[in-house]
Amino acid sequence: MPDVMSPVPPATSPSKGKVFLSRLVSTVFLWATLTVALWLDLDWLLLGMMAVVGVLGTWEYVRLQREDEGAGAYSKLVVILSAGYWAALLGWYAFTENVGAALWWLDAALLVIGGQAVFFMAFRQGLEGEKTLRRVFNGFFAMVYTIFLWGFMAKLLLAGEAANGSMLVLTVILVTKFGDMGAYLFGSWLGKHKMVPHISPAKTWEGFGGAVFSSCLGMAIMLLVLEPGTLEPFGNFEAMALAPFIAVLGVMGDLAESVLKRCHHIKDSGHKLPGIGGILDLTDSLLFTVPVVYLFIILFA
Incomplete structure (x- = not known):
């Protein structure tokens, strides 16, 4: 008699406890690295x-288009622009004290040159x-999504006399x-009403609450710890x-990346960070919160 193949059991998803633990380990590692840079006041390390x-976030985003063979040249172009943007920013920081003011020129160059370059790709094909x-x-x-918006992190850090950049970051x-x-915690434990x-x-909605x-708790802790x-x-x-406003923007940023992932039929943008996913899964909420906080600073200052 021919052998009968037994059905392969479906892969089981990790428990919420394991997901939370792996997410906690990744978060602690990232915070430890960030804290060392802030504690030693190493702006160059933060940059x-x-x-x-x-750059990794840009590369991760363009990989979403890998099924479209014709998009390869466009993807390479965007990654090169991302690397060039950050190389120029780091070079400016190394040789210029007032790098914060120069970042707007760098953004303008990115959007103008990049906008023309993507059409140049169409000319060649x-x-x-x-x-x-x-x-x-x-x-x-x-x-815009992975270079321009993320660049506001550098603007916030290098806010100059208007603010204490590292503490604001x-x-x-x-x-x-x-x-x-x-x-994540409230949604996992109490979530019943879909948003x-x-x-x-x-x-x-429980998770949103x-x-x-x-976010309000985190802000209160920072105000207690930091000097007036x-x-x-x-x-x-x-x-x-500002804290609840940051919370709402963070949820919007998370949902925005969910739109991108769902349209590409994937769960995570990558697998570099256990329990979190990819780089974009880490930065999605920050892409929405940091630019608005920086613009508030410009308004108040």
Whole structure:
């Protein structure tokens, strides 16, 4: 008789406890590295970390288009632009004291040169109708999403006389990530009412409430730990008022990446960070919170 193949049991998903533990380990490692750089007041190390994360995030995003063979040239272009952007920023920092003011020129160059370059890619290839348009638009969006928005981390760090950049970076990251963790914990333990199931089935209104609560808690902790005036131009009242706003923006950033992942039929953008996923899974909420906080600083200062 021929051998009968026994059915292969379906792969079991890791338990919520294991996911939380692996996420906690990854988070502790990242925070330890960030804390060392802040404690030693090493802005160059922080900028280097931002550059690595920025380039990896760009590379991770363009990999989402890997099934489209014709998008390869556009993907290489965007990664080169990302590497060039951060190399120019680091070079500016190394040789110029007032690098913060120069970053706006760098952003302008990115958008102008990058916008022209993606069309140059279309000049070199045969037109394929909507496919070509998608490649052009997606290349430009990749620059805005993974380079321009992430570049606000450097602007916040190098805010100059207007603010204590390193402490603001630490505070925004902590408050944003407190919101992320609160959304995950409250959503896992108490979540019953779906928020936007067509985008992210796991997101619940209970988790959203947990994000707001946890962000406010994170901000309160920072205000207790830091010396008065450290978060200038924000006073205690302004900082606490900003916390729920950061929470809402963080949830929006998370959902925005969920739209990208769902449209590409993937769960995580990568697997570099156990329990978290890829680089974009780490930075998605920050891409929405950091630029707005920086613009608030410009307004207040």
